[in-house]
Amino acid sequence: MSFSNAVAIVGVGETDYSRASGRTELALSLQAIRAALDDAGIEPREVDGLMKWWVDTSTEAEVAANLGIPDLAWWGEVNQAGNVGAPLVAHAAAAIHAGLANVVVIYRGVNGRSGRRYGRGDVTGQGGRGVGAFTEPHGLLTPQHGLAMVARRRMHDTGIASRHFGMQAVAQRRHANRNPRATFYGRTLSLEEHQASRLIVDPFHLFDCCLETDGGGALVLASADRARELGKPLVLIRAAAQSGPGVGSPAVRGAKRLFDMAGIGRGDVDVIQIYDHFGPFVLFALEDYGFVDDAAPLVEEGGTDFDSGRLPVNTSGGHLSEAYLQGINHLIEATRQVRGESTAQVRDVRFSFCDTGIGTGSVILERGES
């Protein structure tokens, strides 16, 4: 029996986003968790489950002690890098549905700019060890290197071009310009500026690359029954899916599981968030998840803008223009869209889709009747 619509996201919260937080990563997580619990109207003593990114430095035990949780009944992590947000939602929902926990908090707190920087390979570099023995001696040293290799081949195969990546970056910047939390709230971006921006790792221009951010985010999950008692707009988890190594694109395989569980079609989705460590992957994901056959004409027509009436994508600004919080900001925004609380609100949202890592995991949220 699936947990579809039996579990809800009842609270979301984040810290300020900056380049130098002046706080520990633990402090960022705790601040975000406090905000999310306040948003939910739930006391810390009611929390009995904790989940974190495997790479997060704040252990569940430390967080539980700091929050004063009297009885931590369940905790866990999903191994990989930044791309595990939706998988964590899937695990937490399954645990709540199975009766292993009642209120689960998912958190991510990271000094991604002032501390260890993903963009420099500080976290993912292997020093020539493991499979890095085959790649790092030739100059593939950071996440953008391997992903630029994938993007270059995809451009060759499909004809999608850098200007299309720029159109998506511009759409997301427009969304960030409406979002006071966003790093690029006050800075506009034109397609010309995108195309003229320096190459980092060709084919990625500067504005194809995500920000590096200090900050924290948190989600609170509970049963749909508990959610109805809280008096907030009801955000149900209609479906969630994970997709790991295998044959072909993880997004293609994960999408089948996700939409089978949801029992809806791509055309039913009202708003989309997609993990954008590198902007080109937003367009690749739109194709792989089956939203469009070819993303190029969609962005040429401005179809990913929040007010386009087509397929609004990354309505908070995303990793490119809001903050790089490894997908938790995408999950927060997907939730706000269902509640009607986004700064780039899409009209009449019922189904809100969120990918948190080039296919690794995805969720569909649904507006419920309170």
Add this chain to the structure above:
Amino acid sequence: MSGWRFERPPNLPLPRPTEEAQPFFNALKERRLVVQCCSNCGALQHPPRAMCGSCQSMTFHWEEMSGKGCVYSYVVTHQAVHPALAGHTPLATVEVELAEGPRITSNLVDVPPEAVKIGMAVEVVFERVVAGVVLALFRHSGAADSAISN
């Protein structure tokens, strides 16, 4: 294009392979490009693993490759996003699809970064980078042989 010669950034990491991968690097020292081959079903896999993903055998041998292939994809690093790249950009890194199928990461010794193209025919050359470490690099197979320092 003639006269351009790849200079490997000296501070790039050196391979520190796992036990399963060590024979690949041992063979490079003998100027041979080899790929792990399942002794049960004949599947090639690269990078090498402990188990064959096709038949789950754990018995392997090493098959010598022709060294010929073509550029499957490439990137050009323009910003020194890692300290080892400082002063060494632009740097092109290629993924070569070998004639036998496996893809390996490498650099082109005789093609400047701005001239790299997907589909370019290439062939292996072996370059000693420090004592005891040889890497498989590639040259444009249509080009005149350049002076390769082994």
